[in-house]
Amino acid sequence: MNCKEFTHDLPEYLDRTLRGRxxxxxxxxxxxxxxxxxxVQREQAASRAIRHALDRAAGPLSVSTELTEQIMxxxxxxxxxxxxxxxxxxxxxxxxxxxxxxxxxxxxIVGALxxxxxxxxxxxxxxxxxxxxxSYVVDVPFQTEAHVFALRDxxxxxxxxxxxxxxxxxxxSSPKPDSSPP
Amino acid sequence: xxxxxxxxxALRVDLAAWLQAHGNxxxxxxxxxCGDATEAxxxxxxxxxxxxxxxxxFRGESAIYTWLHGILVNLNRRRWRKQKRFVFDExxxxxxxxxxxxxxxxxxxxxxxxxSQAILTLSAEHREVIVLRYYEDLKLHQIxxxxxxxxxxxxxxxHYAMQCLEKLLPEELxxxxxxxxxxxxxx
Numbered sequence: 001m002n003c004k005e006f007t008h009d010l011p012e013y014l015d016r017t018l019r020g021r022x023x024x025x026x027x028x029x030x031x032x033x034x035x036x037x038x039x040v041q042r043e044q045a046a047s048r049a050i051r052h053a054l055d056r057a058a059g060p061l062s063v064s065t066e067l068t069e070q071i072m073x074x075x076x077x078x079x080x081x082x083x084x085x086x087x088x089x090x091x092x093x094x095x096x097x098x099x100x101x102x103x104x105x106x107x108x109i110v111g112a113l114x115x116x117x118x119x120x121x122x123x124x125x126x127x128x129x130x131x132x133x134x135s136y137v138v139d140v141p142f143q144t145e146a147h148v149f150a151l152r153d154x155x156x157x158x159x160x161x162x163x164x165x166x167x168x169x170x171x172x173s174s175p176k177p178d179s180s181p182p
Numbered sequence: 183x184x185x186x187x188x189x190x191x192a193l194r195v196d197l198a199a200w201l202q203a204h205g206n207x208x209x210x211x212x213x214x215x216c217g218d219a220t221e222a223x224x225x226x227x228x229x230x231x232x233x234x235x236x237x238x239x240f241r242g243e244s245a246i247y248t249w250l251h252g253i254l255v256n257l258n259r260r261r262w263r264k265q266k267r268f269v270f271d272e273x274x275x276x277x278x279x280x281x282x283x284x285x286x287x288x289x290x291x292x293x294x295x296x297x298s299q300a301i302l303t304l305s306a307e308h309r310e311v312i313v314l315r316y317y318e319d320l321k322l323h324q325i326x327x328x329x330x331x332x333x334x335x336x337x338x339x340x341h342y343a344m345q346c347l348e349k350l351l352p353e354e355l356x357x358x359x360x361x362x363x364x365x366x367x368x369x
Contacts, residue, residue: 011337015321046344047316049297054317057298058210061219063226067209068201071227075197075234 001025006036010043197230204247208254214313215258217302225261229254251318252328255310259329262306300350308343315340 001009006029012018013026030036095102208229213222232253233240240249301312314325322340326333 011322011340017321017323049293050301050312050316050347053294053297053301054214054313056294057302058214058317061206061210061213061222063201063205063209067223067226068198068205071201071230072197074227074231078231078234 001029003029003033003036006030006033007039010040014040014043014047197234200233200246200250201230204250207247208250211251211313211317212254212258214301214317215255215306215310216261217309221261225254225257228257232257248328255314255328258306258310296351297347300347303350304343304346307339308346311336311339312343312347 006013006026009018009022009026013023013030018026030040205226209222209226212225212229213219216222216225229250233250236253240246244252301309304312310329311325314320314328315322320328322333322336326336329336331339
């Protein structure tokens with residue numbers, strides 16, 4: 001270890017957090033290098049001076065009775081107005097604490113949605129069924145109004161606009177004589 | 183693992199105990215971190231309110247003071263980021279460092295005052311690492327854990343903070359001479 005490496009490791013050396021070979025190398029360098037021993041002494045003197053200066057700068061400050069009361073009052077009103085244990089952070093904490101379970105649950109949910117989409121009939125297309133009494137039943141999900149063409153022998157004989165309730169419209173065709181094509 | 187009561191009444195009692203046990207030390211640390219006594223009191227209040235709000239997250243894995251101080255450091259960082267108050271610059275160094283200090287003036291008291299003045303004029307980041315290191319007596323890895331940065335970043339900040347102090351202090355008061363701890367050439 002040279003002086004530059006020792007200087008780099010000096011904070012950990014002083015912290016006594018160096019371990020193993022690095023500690024042995026630092027100790028050996030310290031024992032044999034008078035310049036670095038002096039550097040350690042200066043560092044320790046600087047630390048003492050800074051500690052003393054910080055103690056002196058902050059020394060006279062203390063928590064006043066007013067500040068204590070202010071903090072207690074603010075904390076009490078906060079405790080009364082907000083729930084102590086919010087639910088959202090708790091759920092988030094569970095998710096972050098169990099990443100694999102969260103991922104598995106996510107895959108299951110996405111898979112179920114894909115399967116449902118694959119096997120369920122297309123819901124946006126209206127289905128159309130004629131009854132034998134001239135009335136029609138139209139399935140038009142997610143719409144409030146249906147524009148229905150009544151057919152007879154392949155030609156449009158009537159158009160009806162009807163209001164849809166509960167995704168299903170029942171109506172009876174009433175063809176007008178003049179609406180039939182020639 | 184210590185269980186922290188969530189009952190508001192019990193919490194109030196704890197808060198009073200916390201204030202009595204750690205209030206002064208936290209307030210002093212807050213002052214050294216932010217450099218203003220009034221701001222330090224605000225910071226203290228915010229710290230305790232935040233502690234009450236997030237008491238359910240405290241698992242008792244660290245000492246209460248360490249936990250409270252961690253909140254204080256975070257709030258202070260949020261505050262300085264908001265205010266963008268990075269005081270340190272070269273002009274300030276020129277103003278603060280007076281080149282002709284008489285030998286007779288250099289006594290311990292004067293040196294201490296100059297040093298504390300110099301520390302309070304450091305940038306927020308450099309002041310933070312100095313306060314955590316020398317006032318809170320934290321080891322480098324503990325500073326890294328509390329500030330959420332890497333060990334290398336802490337070492338680098340500490341190094342530059344000391345360099346700034348070297349610049350801020352007149353040569354006569356300088357504890358960190360050019361042949362000191364930072365400019366060793368390889369053997």
